Amino acid sequence: MSVLLLEGIDVLGRTAVTIDPSPAHVVGTGGAIGAVLRYVTTQRVSERLSSERVPLATVAVNVIGSFVLGLVVFAGAGGSTLRLVGTGICGSFTTFSSFSVETVRLYERGDRVPAVATAAVTLACSLAAIGLAWLLVAATAL
């Protein structure tokens, strides 16, 4: 009986060691984490910096997510780490659909300058954040 039990543990142990989660599970898990983090961040930003004219929360998650993705990619992460943090967490944390819908709603409400500025500033800040991530990785690698 005890031998059987030990064998059972052994088998379980072996499968646990050699377990290779499917990429879809890794991406999905990261996606769930990223979505919840986006919701929590959006709530926090909206509470503190409520703005009728600029969707600050969406700008914030997109710039932060781009920065972290830059860090992960430039640091040379691959395989499951890239899928979990890059495709999953950063991919879900940032959003294009909320960005485009909020921009169009701003524009059609008459806030045309803030709408165009939001679109331009999001892109400029995200690219700058990726550049900063590259600099940080390059500096720490030296």
Next chain:
Amino acid sequence: MVNAHPLVRLETLALIAVGGFAGSNLRFFAMGLVPDVPSIVLVNAVGSAVLAFLVYEADYADRLTARTRLVFTTGVLSSLTTYSTFALQTALAASPLALGGIVAANYGLGLAGVLVGRFLARRLGVPRPTGGETT
């Protein structure tokens, strides 16, 4: 929602997590089917169109419950679409022409998707007598 019971908030987070799992997997699936840059354009355009439909649907017909909206808007669609991968592809573009093309495709088709979603929501929903635009 802000002063809701902690267990209500837990349900909210669980619904978003389930939606995020599905949305990110759909994006991953698209990235496997189509090359990297077109796949992101595709998910961003389609996700923008569907999100616009759901958001404008609230202005016109408003048939969906708050939970359904939460799962699909904050969960699935916001996770299906992504800004970070698009920004990284832009930053790593091989030439100024490619950079311009990636930005134009994502911004152009994303915004066009919103207009399509808005159009469909207006066609399918009878405007409510109070509030909303009357065009």
